[in-house]
Amino acid sequence: MSNDERPVPQRAASxxxxxxxxxxxxxxxxxxxxxxxxxxxGALADEETPTGKALFAAMGGVRGLxxxxxxxxxxxxxxxxxxxxxxxxAQQWAMPVSLGASVLVAxxxxxxxxxxKSQVTQAVAGLIGVAASAILALLTGNAANNFLLGFFIDAxxxxxxxxxxxxxxxxxxxxxxxxxxxxxxxxxxxxxxxAMQVLTACWLGLxxxxxxxxxxxxxxxxxxxxxxxxxxxxxxxxxxLVLVSWLVARAIYPPKKPEQASAD
Numbered sequence: 001m002s003n004d005e006r007p008v009p010q011r012a013a014s015x016x017x018x019x020x021x022x023x024x025x026x027x028x029x030x031x032x033x034x035x036x037x038x039x040x041x042g043a044l045a046d047e048e049t050p051t052g053k054a055l056f057a058a059m060g061g062v063r064g065l066x067x068x069x070x071x072x073x074x075x076x077x078x079x080x081x082x083x084x085x086x087x088x089x090a091q092q093w094a095m096p097v098s099l100g101a102s103v104l105v106a107x108x109x110x111x112x113x114x115x116x117k118s119q120v121t122q123a124v125a126g127l128i129g130v131a132a133s134a135i136l137a138l139l140t141g142n143a144a145n146n147f148l149l150g151f152f153i154d155a156x157x158x159x160x161x162x163x164x165x166x167x168x169x170x171x172x173x174x175x176x177x178x179x180x181x182x183x184x185x186x187x188x189x190x191x192x193x194x195a196m197q198v199l200t201a202c203w204l205g206l207x208x209x210x211x212x213x214x215x216x217x218x219x220x221x222x223x224x225x226x227x228x229x230x231x232x233x234x235x236x237x238x239x240x241l242v243l244v245s246w247l248v249a250r251a252i253y254p255p256k257k258p259e260q261a262s263a264d
Contacts, residue, residue: 067109067123068235071130075102076227079143083224095143099134102146106130129153144223147230151211151218158207161200168193170200172245180253192252199248206237 075098082094106127113120129149137146164171168187173196177186186192210233217226 071102071106072231074105080224103131103134144218154207154210161204165200170196172196172200176249
């Protein structure tokens, strides 16, 4: 998901002072805090209610949504149309036209970010991913391989999340802890640790669920069905889990009342 560059929320910074967290944190802690601030949850960290505007910002706004959805959609539409035409020329051009359109869209988004001097790291990473997937599909002659890289990414995320749970350092705990200025202090609270484990397990379920549904379609050669499934299990599920994560974070770290804030 592509998000415009934004600093770590002020709540996290101020709360870290209140809790006695050293602002001169080690490099790895600073990296986690920065990554947390730029995540989808970072846009919701200061919100007291899950407004549609805040959730829309967490998804990256109009640009982020377009960068996420359009490359896959631009591949899927012409591929579906051309493969439905029972003509040799249509079957021959279905894959190169669809893959070329997908890469072109990703390239345009990257150029727009470069020209606008906005954050380009995620756009470039997206372009590399789209181009690599297209090359793999063309080299193998199998359009379904356009989605193969995504399987490895989901599997990598699932493995990382699972390992973090097994060693009792759930990744969602790190993200929420640094967003809320709690650092890693939440690990000393059994209730918070348990909640972070459960929440991280939900994200594990997302990645494993994608693989469980999409891999059978891939091995069956159902490219069109696979493409639609990836779109449906992409942004909608991601947005839902971001909202659930926000609700859990607010339950664990309720906003301070005015009298409590003044007392501190």
